[in-house]
Amino acid sequence: MEMMPCEQPAVRLIGWLSPYVHRAEVALRLKGVPYELLHDDMASKSDLLLTHNPVHKKVPVLLHGHRSIPESLVIVEYVDEAFPAGPPLLPSDPLARANARFWARFLDDKCWKALWVALWAEPGEARAAAAREAKEGLALLEAQLPEGKRFFGGDAIGLLDIAASGVARWLGVFEEMAGVRLLTEEEHPALCRWAREYAADETVRQCLPHRDLVLAVLTPRRGMFVSTAKAMAAHK
Template identity: 70%
Template sequence: MSETVKLIGCFGSTAVHRAEVALRLKGVPFELVVEDLTNKSDLLLTHNPIYKTVPVLLHGDRPAVCESLIIVEYVDEAFDGPLILPSDPLDRAAARFWARFLDDKCWKAMWVALWTAPGETQAAWAREAKENMTLLESQLPEGKKFFGGDAIGFLDIAVGGIAHLLGVFEEIAGVRLLAEEDHPALCRWAREYLSDETVRQCVPDRDSVMVALAARKELYVSIAKTMAAQK
C-alpha cells in the first residue's frame, strides 16, 4: 500500500517503541510525529478522543488505529513483509495471552515495586514482579534467541520495554528487579533484542532517555500509588 503512514508518538515510551519496531520490521516508510503529552495537540485529540494518548497510527485516509498491541497486529496484517504474529493459530493465541499478561500483571508489579518507598509493601511487589518475570521467561523457546524463535515476533515486541527501559527505570529508582542470577534467559534475550539492527533504530540514546525520565519521577511515584491502591 502506498498511502502515507504517520505514527503519533512521544519520547521514551515503551508503547510507541512497539509500534515503531513493527513498522520497521515490515519495512514501512512512516513519519514519526512527536507529541508533547503535557500540551496535547489537536491532531492527537482528534484521532484518539477516547484515551487521548499515544501511540496512534494514521494510514492514509482510514480511521486511526490506537493502542500499541492493536497497532502491531494491524501493521502485520495491512503490510507486506515478514510475519510478526505466529502463523499457527494456537501460537498466535499464546503470544497474545502472554502479551496481555505482561501489560496486566508484569508491568503493574514492576512499576509499583520501582516507585514505592522501601518497606514490606515494596518488597511484596518486588517478589510478585520477579515471579511474573520467571513465568514470562519460561516462554522463551530453548535454543532460540527470541520469543518468536530465530526472528523477532509479536511477543518480543510486546516485551521490548523490559529490554530497553527497565534498566533506566531501575537506575532512577535505585531498585533492581531484573538480574542475571535470577533470570539469565530473560537477560540473554534482552541483549539479543537490543543488538538487533532493526530494534537499534528504535532505541534512543540512553543518556537522553535517563534525563527525560528522571524528570518524571514524581509522576511515576504518583502513578504507582494509584496502581497499588487498585489491587
Template identity: 85%
Template sequence: MEEAAAKMPEQPAVKLIGWLSPYVHRAEVALRLKGVPYELLQDDMANKSDLLLAHNPVHKKVPVLLHGDRSIPESLVIVEYVDEAFHGPPLLPADPLARAAARFWARFVDDKLWKALWVALWTEPGEAQVALATSARESLTLLEAQLPEGKRFFGGDAIGFLDIAASGVALWLPVFEEMAGVTLLADETHPALCRWAREYAADEIVRQCTPDMTMMLAFLTPKRGMFMSTAKAMAA
C-alpha cells in the same frame, strides 16, 4: 506497462503520532521490521495536539498510526494491523494456537507484568517494597518460561509479536531500575530473559528506533515524583 504503472495510485503515507514511550517503540519497530516507511510526529503529552485528540478521542494517548484516511490507536492493535496490512516478515505465528499464546502473553505483559514492575520500582524502601519486588520477579519468571529453548527470541530466531510486546523489559526497565535504585531483572535470577533482553536491544533494526539511554534518563528523571504517585495509586 510503464503507462499502467504510472496511473497506479500512490501508497497512502504512513505517519505515527508518538513521543518517548515504550508503547510508541512497539509501533515503530513493527513498521521497521515490515520495511514500511513512516513519519514520526512527536506529540507533547503535557499539551496534547488537536491531531492526537481527533484520532484517539477515547484514550487520548500515543501511539496512533495514521495510514491514509485510517487511524489506529493502541500499540498492540497497531502491531497487529501493521502485520496484516503490509508485506514483510510475519510478526505473529502462523499456527492458531501459537498466535493465541502470543496474544495471551502480550496481554500478561500489559495487564500484570508492568503493573508489578512499576509498583515495585516506585514504592518507598521497606518491607512492602521487598514483597512487591518478589512478586514482580515472579511475573518475570512466568514471562521467561515462554522463551523457546535454543531460540534467540520469543518468536523463534526472529523478532515477533511477543518480543515487541515485551520490548519495554529490554529497553526501558534498565532505565527505570537506574532511576529507582532497584534491580528486578538480573542474570542471577533470570539468565534466559536477560540474554533475550540483550539480544533484542542489540538487534540492528531495534537500534534504529531505540532512544539513547542518557537522553531517556535526562528526560525521565524529573518525573520520578509523578512515577511514585502513580505507583501508590496502583497499589491502593
C-alpha cells in the same frame, strides 16, 4: 494509456519517547513500511492526538491514510495484517498466536503493574510484595523463551518480543532511577540474554532510543511515576 503508479496511503505515527511507541515503530520497520514520526509533547497534547485517540488520549496512534489506530499492541497486529509483504510478526499456528497474545497481555495487565509498584512505591510491605510478584512475572516470561532460540518468536523478532521491548530498554533505566533491582542475571539469565539480543538487532537499533537519552528524558518525571505507583498500590 499510461499506467499511473498506485498511490499508497501515507503512514504516520503520533508518538514520543515511549516504550509503547517503540512497539509501533519497530513493527513498521520490521515490515519495511516507511512512516513519518509526529512527535507529540505529552505536556500539552496535540489536537491531532485528541482527535485520533479521544478515548485514551495516549500515544501511540497510527495514522494510515484516513484511518487511525490507537493502542500499541493493536497497532502491531494491524501493521502485520495491513502490510502482508513484510516478514510475519505473528506465528501462523493458531495456538502459537494465542500464546503470543496471552503473554503480551500478561505483560501489560499484570507484570508491568507489579514492576511499577516495586519500582516507585514507598519502601514497605506493599512494595516488597510487588517486587516478589514482579520477579515471578519476569520468571514466567523467561520460561516462554524457546530453548536454543534468540527470540520469543524463534529466530526472528515477533509480537511477544515487541511487547516485551520495554523490559529490554526502559526497565533498566527505571531501575537505575529508582535504585531498585528486579531483573538480574542471577534470577533471569535467559531474559537478560534476550534483552541484549533484542537491543542489538539491526532493525531494532534504528528506533530504540539510547539509554542515556531515556534516562535524561525520564528523570524529571520521577515524581509522576511515584504518584501513579501510589495510586496503583492503593487500588490493588
